[in-house]
Amino acid sequence: MQENETINLEPETFVSPKTKAFADYWFSLKEKTRADKPGAAAHMPVRAAFDPIAIPSLLSDIVLLERTRPDAFLLRLQGTAFIERGVMDRTGTTLSPDETQPGRQQILNAMTRILNTPCGLRLVGVEQNMDGKNSLVEVAVFPLANNEGKPTFVVALVSTLETLGYREDVHFKDSLVEIREAVEIDLGLA
Template identity: 35%
Template sequence: MPPSSTVIASSLLETNRRFLAYWLGKLEGERMPRKARIDPTEMPRLLPDLVLYERLSTAHFKIRLAGTAVVRRLGVDPTGTNMLDLLAEASRQPVERALNRILDEPCAHVSRVRDRYLSGRQAVVEVLRLPLCDEAGEARFIISSTAETADEFVWADPQERPVLLAELVEQSFFGWSGGDGGELRVAGL
């Protein structure tokens, strides 16, 4: 029997757990919420940790919005850039595959990554990515919530610019069923 939303949510950090509950509450029987249903005024405490991507092509995920905590952590405002351009070369292809899978299946994605920053600091960040569709029902947006863990340390060799998602620690993909409170089901780990 697949795990319930309570089991999946219990493994997430608090910020991501709250965001998953918000997103599930927007399903109302839909295969995924429409972007227009996401209302920032309903989740002001979560906004600093959110990032919104729009798929322009399978290799271009334009960052439409980056929350203030994300910008502060990165040291740059990535709004308007292709998310894939911010990645270390070794991370680009796996992240590109994951982002496309989220929209093509659709499914949700949670990962823990070790990020390196301009300052030389590293941190493990939990990233919850959830699909959104446009008004025509096309899956083309991903909204993510990021939560930095307490596991941080200094990297001895700082880069000239931040290297995001430098090392994948772990990841899972999961699906959901709408209309009944958003029960989750695992879609292939």
Template identity: 30%
Template structure:
């Protein structure tokens, strides 16, 4: 099993594991954001519409600020470098085609030049209402040093522009088994 580096990542995984199941996955109707208020500011929900459109259904305030404002309803792939779009899409689709978890370590370069190290955990949920597949994500800033976690401290930047995301790089991606195995996908 994955050893999460941030306590919110573990809390998110524990919440997901305790949701009622339809097969191996919890159903969208059982996901109640109001039950996990401490996790909402760093949460995202992606709706997989097509290989070139991944809709952001929900975005927490901390993530929204880093992404430069409201992104609800927009295409997540618009924030991915052109050459990485097919791979980013395929990674997310892999999670729903063979339901599995995803653990990703990211480097997010901000406009200030600062690098934010992010632990992202993605978990699919079923959508028995007949809609598109959904993936819940929890994104938490961590220290580059495995043993030293960071606190979100946006006040250190005077200019809001300095806090905005410039680009995202995947440092490490691992899928983990939720009962259906893991996909063959490789970056």
């Protein structure tokens, strides 16, 4: 991808208007970062540039994680919509490999891929709340750099698409229990 090309995500890339708006916001941060530092080929927005207040209609559906070890992420921010949907508040907890959580390794692999590539991801998965309600969700996930420019943070917006039913016999700590589809989004950063 050429530096001066405009990245346009097609409307059909995302099903939810919220995930589309979130992707547009991330790309606007990338363009602002490029404008602030002319001359370099690619710029990943830094965490300090990400301002949740700038996107008030999306804030409640946002998750911000920080990689603290190669296989662990600290959940820094979890929006209020998760609590409203009956999902456990995990703010301040660390996600690391845990064989008792069925989707955990898939999630860790996806976040690691986002930071190592770096790339964005459009995920479709199953979210389960504390009452066993399963919902199909669409997730837009993007990397953010630390102040030194190293990809360290993962920011995501989770949007509910439909209710799939209930599974009262099994409850998990993690809300995203399955990833059904993962599509890489070229960010023009490589």
